[in-house]
Amino acid sequence: MLEQNFSLDGHELDHDHRVMIDIVNKIVSLPRQFLSPLYDKYLSQFIDVSFRHFDEEIRLMRHNEYPEVGEHEMEHENFKRTVLALLLEGEKEPNYQDMARYLRSWLASHIKWHDRHYVLFMEKKRATAHRPSASEPESNR
Numbered sequence: 035m036l037e038q039n040f041s042l043d044g045h046e047l048d049h050d051h052r053v054m055i056d057i058v059n060k061i062v063s064l065p066r067q068f069l070s071p072l073y074d075k076y077l078s079q080f081i082d083v084s085f086r087h088f089d090e091e092i093r094l095m096r097h098n099e100y101p102e103v104g105e106h107e108m109e110h111e112n113f114k115r116t117v118l119a120l121l122l123e124g125e126k127e128p129n130y131q132d133m134a135r136y137l138r139s140w141l142a143s144h145i146k147w148h149d150r151h152y153v154l155f156m157e158k159k160r161a162t163a164h165r166p167s168a169s170e171p172e173s174n175r
């Protein structure tokens with residue numbers, strides 16, 4: 035189970051992350067003995083939400099001139115490629131557990147490290163923008 039405590043402090047991306055974690059938890063909790071029909075349903079929900087989320091995240095990063103947007107986009111693209119490869123593989127031989135494991139571990143570390151890095155960048159950026167510059171006369175502050 036993924037815990038819902040990957041909060042990025044009320045950041046606008048948090049909502050999507052919570053939805054994504056929730057869907058992955060549903061996938062992870064499916065019975066392992068047989069292929070549940072819910073698997074396809076949850077998986078396509080996850081793909082819809084996450085791929086749309088990635089576009090939005092990259093758009094925000096570009097807008098805010100995040101210097102690591104290129105690497106971040108690459109992370110998303112690699113993830114998409116792996117998910118699609120696992121999907122194809124799963125058509126030949128069911129690989130529900132590999133998929134569940136991969137989604138869970140990728141999502142946890144991506145939100146915790148890569149998305150978090152962007153949030154820290156934004157916090158710093160906002161703090162700098164709100165600090166009155168030392169050269170400004172007191173009366174203009």
Ligand SMILES: [Fe+2]
Pocket residue numbers: 091106110144148149
């Ligand atoms: Fe991301």
Ligand SMILES: [Fe+2]
Pocket residue numbers: 047051087091145149
């Ligand atoms: Fe994200």
